[in-house]
Amino acid sequence: MTLADVGGWEVEDEVRAAVARYEAALAADDLAELDALFAPGSTTLRADAGEVVVSHAAISDFRRGRGGAPARTVTALHVIVHTAGLATAVAETLRPDGTRGLQTQVWEQGAAGWQVRVAHVSSGAAPSAPAPSTRTAADAALERADPATWRVVGSPLVAPTSTGPLDGVSVAVKDLLDVAGHPVGAGNPVRLAQAEPSAAHAPVLAQLLAAGAHVRGIARTDELAYSLSGTNVHHGSPANPWGAGLVVGGSTNGPASAVARGTADLGLGTDTAGSIRVPASYCGLHGLRPTHGVLPLDGVLPLAPAFDTVGWLTRDAGLLHRVASALLPGSAPITSLVLATDLVALADPAVATALTAAAGDLAAVSGLSMTREDLLTPEEHERWFTAFRTVQGAQAWAAHGAWIQANPGVLGPGIAQRFADGSLVSPDALAEATAVLAAGRAALRARVGEGTAVLLPPASSTAPPVSAPAERKAVYRAATLRLTCLAGVGGLPSAVAPAALVDGLPVGLAALGAPGADSALTGLLAGWDRRLAPPA
Template identity: 45%
Template sequence: MTDPFIALVEDLGGPGPLEGLRLAVKDLFDLAGTATGAGNPRWLETHAPAEADAEAVALLRGAGARVVGKAITDELAWSLNGSNFHYGTPENPAAPGRVPGGSSSGSASAVALGLADIGLGTDTGGSIRVPASYCGLYGLRPTHGRVSLEGVVPLAPTFDTAGVLARDAHTLRLAMAVLLGEPEEAHAPVTRLLAPRDIWDELPAATRDAVMPAVEALGLEVDTTPFFDDPHFGLEHDGAAGGVTPLESARRAYAALQAWEAWQAHGAWIEASRPEFEPGVKARFANASKLVGADVTGAQRVRSGVVALVRDRLPEGTALAIPAAPGPAPLVGEEPDREAIVRLTCIAGLSGAPGLALPAGTVEDLPVGLQLVAAPGSDEVLLALAGSH
């Protein structure tokens, strides 16, 4: 295990609602005067120092937060594990000997270790929600587009979001209020939780037993109606015969679209710069380079179906309640079940919806988190639920 920071920063902070709070910045966000490394030494070598802070960093600094360091990220943010081939695996004090989750690994580790109060991260396919679950933290993936990504290295732009991790709901709400600004419209408070049995039934029993009490503890109506029994949903985007659940079809669509966008964003740089990647990231980019238009067209149809489902299943006053990860953090060096993770995180990603991760319980004394997803634009409603947790 290693220190969560790749570089420490001297910053005195200033007055504002975040005064006195320490900020760890994921190494995808520009800090004026330093080069952004995106978790890869070759990226660092081939990019000049930033001329200005990323807008999210500037907002948090402007509100009084004090930057304490640039935090490790998984390479180009394309991993959910939290280990980095070049810089090491940041410590997870809530689960010693286990990964912190990625790709906002250093931000989560710094907050969990008490070295920072706010961890600025990104979430494309779960990179805030999964570390929050593994480290026993609070985290929000905001509605897509609500927080500026100016000055942030992309992975898959139609999925990328910027949010924060914190040890408590109050700090999460303070920091996210700064990043979100004023909502365009008010949303009704959540009075009903949808905990669909077609998703919960696929989970390990230990995770169900640990997380469901946290759902019930919110004191709201709980509905277990299946999520995916909708005729507008395209079951399979690849035309494969039988045996693929709608949830798996959604995961496959997410994976294809993310890979397509990642190659569009970074393929030219990879071919020109020949970076060294850890094996998993290398394989994902290699596979992404082989995708064709038909893969994307089919996946987009499934994505449209998920958007329609979220609109229908999560009206005003309703939130989806599912685990943030299928179980506790894997041991360092253990291969995670990436597909099982993405089945839980892809609904928010495909629909652009906000996803809140809350500490929920433990499996064999290791943290597991609850994920709440609401209609796009309902970030403040979810943050209010965090405060009642």
């Protein structure tokens, strides 16, 4: 039988057209089109160097979990026709980083037209190519069952690169940090679809992997990390184990939920204005916002670089301290405590009462003396808070304004309004606010001396309900920001421990230290070893 006998030239043209459709759908991450181009049934197969996925349903789950494929160009396409309804296509591909690859597909024609029955992808190893992940059907099921928490999960998604003090620790990585081979979506599906896979891990993540930790998965965040509530209009609000319908707190919401519910040991995220400390308080977790600049921000999508930090969340104080010891330099121990009475007074009355008692317990357990005094005047506080929000908004717009303008309507209303406000900050207003912050930083660093831990609330209330009216959420946000902004103004480290229950919900106690006192603060909390267990 010859090529002409099976209408080979026509078949080849049809298969080439089908491959072109496939490549276009792959580039656009058009999941519906990709599903349609793969043959239905339990015998459809897709394989690469990392894994073999069998069945149309499993391939569909795999595709949804990876968040898009690396960009590539087909440089040559070879089609071999076997029968009138069966052909093999081999595509030679080239990625922007110079990596060459091959994609081999067996196409068969059915009632729905030409569809892929078998596919195999291979590529030359780029210098920074990550080790293959291990993904199981259970991982895909977890993604489907909990899409508000997880974007993609593996067993592990990324293996450790060495052994060390964090052996066996599973990490939920906020979708703001580079994970090699995966794009950064920053809580927005349009940005995820447009993003290229990261070429290398963010240095902080690389340090964790070198210490023996592994990545369980990439977890959700509020859009572009510009929120404290932990709700996302695209993915919903992750579950808070302390009660149905309660916010987790943001913007490190996915990692916080994963850690609080025990599906990860360590939540790696960021804190610009409280995005580690607020989820810690709402979920009964430990957390650390390090000294500004002590950890590199390479491979971390910025929000406001003047305040951005990489931080983490844990269920117990021991792990919080072990991570600090692995990532950060040592520091002199804490020798005295100060309860900031002016800041405690900003919390809800029941929270203030509970935290005052918890501060006393910390002093008793640690054997440290504790004084009670105001940290700043009301006038200073208001001036620094206003300057903080001005600079944060202006820098957020500088970081993301061009993308927002190029993609109108992609953000939820609350996040969109914050960026819109940031776009209106004039150069003169920014310069004035920057000068106010410089004075505020000097003043705070003078008042928070080496060896001193200032105790204050990390949030003004317990976790509010997701369904709270927008006006009420704005009140919560403003009250909490007045507390959390101070670490940003001063560039100071702040560690949080679960401190007490108020009406059955957790509240945290924050310890603010001098620059570089990070591991001293985590050591102080490790000695206290406070734990609160959510209801079964």
